[in-house]
Amino acid sequence: MSVSLEGIGLTAGGQPLLHPVTMELSAARPHVLLGPTGAGKTTLLRLLAGLDRPSSGRIFAEGRDVTGRPVRGRSVAMVYQQFINYPSMTVFENIASPLRVARLPRAEIEARVQGAAGLLRMTPYLSRRPLELSGGQQQRTAIARALVKRAALVLMDEPLANLDYKLREELREELPRLFAESGSVFVYATTEPAEALLLGGRVATLSEGRVTQVGPAGEVFRRPADLATARVFSDPPLNEAPARQGDGRLVLAGGIVLPAPAALLPDGPCTIGIRAHELSLDPLPGAVPIPAVVRVAEVTGSESYIHLDVGGLPWVVLAPGIRRPEPGEAATVWLDPRRCLAFGADGQLAAAALAEPA
Amino acid sequence: MSGAQPRVAAPVGRKDAAPVPAVLPGTRRSARPEMLRAIGPRLLLALYIVFLLVPIYWLVNMSLKTNAEIASGMTLWPERPTLENYRRIFTDASWYSGYINSLKYVLLNTAISLLVALPAAYAFSRYRFLGDKHLFFWLLSNRMAPAAVFALPVFQLYSAVGLFDTPWAVALAHCVFNIPLAVWILEGFMSGVPREIDETAAIDGWSFPAFFVRIFLPMVAGGVGVAAFFCFMFSWVELLLARTLTTVDAKPIVATMTRTVSAAGMDWGLLAAAGVLTIIPGAIVIWFVRNHIARGFALGRV
Numbered sequence: 001m002s003v004s005l006e007g008i009g010l011t012a013g014g015q016p017l018l019h020p021v022t023m024e025l026s027a028a029r030p031h032v033l034l035g036p037t038g039a040g041k042t043t044l045l046r047l048l049a050g051l052d053r054p055s056s057g058r059i060f061a062e063g064r065d066v067t068g069r070p071v072r073g074r075s076v077a078m079v080y081q082q083f084i085n086y087p088s089m090t091v092f093e094n095i096a097s098p099l100r101v102a103r104l105p106r107a108e109i110e111a112r113v114q115g116a117a118g119l120l121r122m123t124p125y126l127s128r129r130p131l132e133l134s135g136g137q138q139q140r141t142a143i144a145r146a147l148v149k150r151a152a153l154v155l156m157d158e159p160l161a162n163l164d165y166k167l168r169e170e171l172r173e174e175l176p177r178l179f180a181e182s183g184s185v186f187v188y189a190t191t192e193p194a195e196a197l198l199l200g201g202r203v204a205t206l207s208e209g210r211v212t213q214v215g216p217a218g219e220v221f222r223r224p225a226d227l228a229t230a231r232v233f234s235d236p237p238l239n240e241a242p243a244r245q246g247d248g249r250l251v252l253a254g255g256i257v258l259p260a261p262a263a264l265l266p267d268g269p270c271t272i273g274i275r276a277h278e279l280s281l282d283p284l285p286g287a288v289p290i291p292a293v294v295r296v297a298e299v300t301g302s303e304s305y306i307h308l309d310v311g312g313l314p315w316v317v318l319a320p321g322i323r324r325p326e327p328g329e330a331a332t333v334w335l336d337p338r339r340c341l342a343f344g345a346d347g348q349l350a351a352a353a354l355a356e357p358a
Numbered sequence: 359m360s361g362a363q364p365r366v367a368a369p370v371g372r373k374d375a376a377p378v379p380a381v382l383p384g385t386r387r388s389a390r391p392e393m394l395r396a397i398g399p400r401l402l403l404a405l406y407i408v409f410l411l412v413p414i415y416w417l418v419n420m421s422l423k424t425n426a427e428i429a430s431g432m433t434l435w436p437e438r439p440t441l442e443n444y445r446r447i448f449t450d451a452s453w454y455s456g457y458i459n460s461l462k463y464v465l466l467n468t469a470i471s472l473l474v475a476l477p478a479a480y481a482f483s484r485y486r487f488l489g490d491k492h493l494f495f496w497l498l499s500n501r502m503a504p505a506a507v508f509a510l511p512v513f514q515l516y517s518a519v520g521l522f523d524t525p526w527a528v529a530l531a532h533c534v535f536n537i538p539l540a541v542w543i544l545e546g547f548m549s550g551v552p553r554e555i556d557e558t559a560a561i562d563g564w565s566f567p568a569f570f571v572r573i574f575l576p577m578v579a580g581g582v583g584v585a586a587f588f589c590f591m592f593s594w595v596e597l598l599l600a601r602t603l604t605t606v607d608a609k610p611i612v613a614t615m616t617r618t619v620s621a622a623g624m625d626w627g628l629l630a631a632a633g634v635l636t637i638i639p640g641a642i643v644i645w646f647v648r649n650h651i652a653r654g655f656a657l658g659r660v
Contacts (some may be wrong), residue, residue, distance in 0.1 A: 051557055071560045078561050084554045088576035101563035145562070 001027045002154045003185050007057035008047055014337040018043045019210045022058055025153075026186045030176045032217065033189040033195040035232050041189035044206070045155045048187060049076045061152060064239030074153070077146035078185075083138035091141050092126040093115075098149040116144040119178060143171075147178060154184045158191065172198060193235045197221060205229045227271060227347040236276045236305060239303040239315040243272045243342075250330035250342075250354070254291055254311040258337050260354040270350060271343045276318040278339040281306065287334035294325040308333060414637070420630035428626045443631035452628070456611035457635065459525060463610065464593040466529035471536040471589045472582065478537075479544035480570070484553065494545070497538040505598045508534055513602050527603040528610065532593045539592070540585040546659040547581025548574075583647040584654030590643050594636075611636055 002025060009020035016041045025031050033041045047050045049069040050061070058067045066074060077098070085094045092113055093100070099109045101176040107342045120140040130138050139159060146154055156175070160168040174197055179186040190196060196203050198215055207228040213220050224230035231238050232311060243252045245265040252259045252272065280287065292308040292315065300303075304323040307329060308315045317333060337354035344350040380473045420428055421443050422436040447453040481487075482494050512531050523528070529557065551574065559569040575582065601613040615632050 044659070049557075049561065051560075071557070072563055076561055078558065080554045080558070082552060082554060083559050084552065086555070086559075086573045088573065097559075098562040101568075142558075146559075149562070296611070 001183060001185050003153055004047065004060045005048075005057065007058055008044075008054045008059060008218070009056040010043055010047060010052065011055045018047070021204075021211045022057075023045050023204060023211070023214050025187060027183050027185050030180070030186045030188055030199050030201035032167075032199050032201060032203045033105060033187065033206060034191070034193065034196045034203050036191055038208075039206040039232070040209040040211075041206055042157055043209070044211075045078070045157050045187065048153065049078050049155055050074050057115070063068060072317060075149075075151045076153045076155065077149045077151040078155040079139070079142050079146050079157065079159045081161050083130070083135060083142060083162070085138055085141050085145075087129060087131050089129070090126065091122060091133070094141050095122075095126075095144045095148055097225065112148045113144075115253060119147070119174075120144045136163050139163060143175070143178075147182070150182055151184055154179050154182075154186050155323055156186075156188045158189055160195075160237045161191070167285055175199075193221070193233050196233070203233075205232045207232050218286075220320050223349065223352045224341065225349055227273065227349075230273050230341055230343070230349075234273075234275050236318070238273045238275060238314040239279065239310075239313075241272045241310070241313055242269065244269050252290075252311075252314075254290070256288060258288060258335070258340070258354060260342075260351075261338055264351050264354065266350070267342045271347075272354075273341040273343060274335065274339060276305070276316040278336065279317040280316070280334040280336075281317055281319050281323070281331060282334065284334045286335050286338065287336040290333045290335055292331050292333050294327055294329045294331050296327055297324050299324065306331070367497060378424075417630050417633050417637075420626060421634050423630075425625060425627050425628055440627075443627040444635075445633055446628060447635065450451065453632065455613065456609060456614035459604070459608045460542075460594065460600075460610040461610070461639070462525040463528040463532070463608070464590055466525055467532045467536060467593045468586050468589040470534055471540045472528060474533070474537050475540035475544055475585065476575075476582075479541045479548055480574075482541065482545045483548035484556065494541075497541055500538045501535055505535070509599055509602045512599070516603060522603060523605045523607050525608050528600050528608065529593075531599045531603055532589075532596060536589040536592055539588055543585045543588065543654055544578065544581050546656070547578045547584075547653075549659075551577050580647075580650035580653070584650045587643050587647045587651070588654065591640055592641060 005021050007020040007022055008018070009016065010018045021044065033044060036127060037040050037167040043052070047054050050059075050066070050069060053068055058065055060066065061074070061257045085091075086097065089097070094112045095116055096109050099112060104112075113126075114123070117126055120143060122137065122140050122144055124139055125133060125141075130141055133141065139162070143159065146156075159175075160171055163171065172195060175188070176186065188199060190199075200217055202215065203220045204214045205212045205220060205228075210228075212229040212232070220229065221233055224233055226239075241252050243258070245248055245251075245260075246267050250260040250265060250270075252258060258272070283289070290310060292310045295307045295309050295314075297304055297306050299322050302321065304319045304321065304341075306317045306319055306323065306325060308317060310333065315333065340354045341349060342351040419435060421457070422441070423441045424438065424442070427433060427437060428538060508531065512527075513522070516527045516531075521527045553579070555573065556569070559573055564573065579637055595612070597612045597616070600610045601616070604610060604613065611632065615629060615636070644651070653659075
């Protein structure tokens with residue numbers, strides 16, 4: 001099954017909520033919409049579902065134009081971030097809801113509901129009501145309802161955001177598998193870069209109502225097309241530094257010269273971006289030392305996030321092991337040019353590495 | 359017996375309002391403020407409830423007395439209790455038909471108000487349309503005019519179309535006040551239901567009427583109950599329109615009660631019995647919505 005968007009956009013009150021998007025969604029791999037809150041993920045999902053009408057463009061399902069077709073007539077299932085179930089019905093009836101409406105034979109409904117409930121380990125709770133369940137169980141009820149329908153298009157809007165850590169890990173692993181077997185086009189919206197990478201498949205990054213890049217998750221992560229994409233796809237936030245290319249040299253704001261081939265970047269201002277885990281507090285071969293001041297250190301078990309002030313810019317370094325430098329202490333960050341992203345003045349990626357990997 | 363014991367025991371066991379503390383000599387000075395603190399709130403509450411209940415008690419009291427006893431002086435309870443007053447109401451058609459007439463138009467009105475208000479409240483809660491906020495406020499402003507304003511035009515109109523002196527006349531007239539109120543209450547309750555439920559039902563394929571009845575209504579059942587309660591109560595106690603729009607066939611109980619001055623003077627006991635019977639339906643309805651009533655007074659907004 002496949003769904004394709006051609007210039008789908010939404011404007012409300014003269015303000016564009018979603019700039020026109022053109023993309024192909026196939027059943028082969030999960031699709032992840034990645035972006036911060038307010039980037040337009042939910043808007044795009046609602047347009048895909050047919051809950052909202054696009055102000056421009058067309059949507060095709062299986063090659064047929066379904067633009068403007070009301071949601072009742074579409075083969076869609078959706079799971080929201082909030083746990084949405086019908087409180088007056090039992091869990092069984094909640095899961096069976098789309099099948100009851102479709103007037104499937106009783107035995108078939110029973111079999112499908114039991115199957116989905118088994119996969120999501122909800123079998124013991126089928127006779128309860130949703131509000132008597134924990135949050136995780138409520139969300140699994142909603143997911144089961146999306147699963148039994150065997151819809152051509154399954155949409156998930158941050159379905160795991162309100163769940164506790166353990167459940168999230170578990171479901172994150174299971175979800176793509178559950179829906180891959182059904183042959184549905186699976187679209188998953190999230191704010192977390194790690195989730196996008198773990199789910200694999202194709203990623204579409206969104207920033208301020210714009211789809212900035214579409215591609216395989218790993219590739220988009222390694223070669224973000226522009227600064228906005230790199231920012232969306234970095235957690236902790238991307239470390240950035242203004243720089244200038246001129247006279248065959250690349251100079252950072254503090255006067256530090258980065259070794260880079262002269263032909264790599266055009267002359268003029270540019271932005272260097274590097275992710276927290278690519279920086280080091282210990283000398284690295286081929287890296288450039290940059291003086292910094294420690295602001296705060298966060299230790300998360302086996303790793304430490306060291307927040308630094310680098311010439312007035314807030315940077316974060318992910319250091320292995322437990323390190324507790326005192327705030328105000330001087331530190332040296334080692335910047336490996338081979339791991340730097342360089343963006344031109346227009347924000348487009350100019351180079352995914354300032355030097356060939358050694 | 360130690361001095362501390364009565365200090366602790368007295369307030370706990372004390373349910374009546376008589377604040378005479380049993381304090382042993384020698385402990386008096388230190389015990390008094392403590393006693394006050396323990397009994398004070400109970401005393402206030404007791405007084406409050408007494409004042410609230412006195413008129414109702416007096417009504418019940420009177421309804422069980424004979425006219426002679428009522429007129430002869432003050433007695434705190436009936437000396438010769440009688441059910442004669444109640445018997446007359448239940449056997450005399452001019453009395454019991456008043457209750458039937460009242461119930462007819464009250465139930466009619468409650469049903470009409472809810473049937474009209476449910477879709478209207480859903481629309482106000484779920485859709486944005488031109489002038490929705492103004493229209494919503496205008497609805498409530500209908501309640502700000504006194505009933506007397508509507509009495510004349512409605513009387514003339516009903517006379518012209520032949521609705522006069524029917525239960526429908528009063529039921530429809532009361533809609534002017536009850537539909538806006540029901541819309542406001544229901545809108546508040548409906549806006550508390552996440553829109554995603556509607557969408558999920560649509561995605562599942564539910565038709566709108568099926569969704570509304572099977573899924574949505576159970577979620578706002580409390581609101582429906584509260585709206586019904588307010589419609590019922592308003593319609594039940596409203597006097598002016600009910601009396602203006604009826605004469606004989608549909609004469610409501612409130613009208614019967616205010617016209618009962620016979621040649622022999624006031625029939626106090628009978629009126630009191632009628633009063634008691636008039637309170638009962640309201641009390642029953644309140645019982646059903648007691649858990650939602652506070653939210654109802656806030657028009658469903660929490």
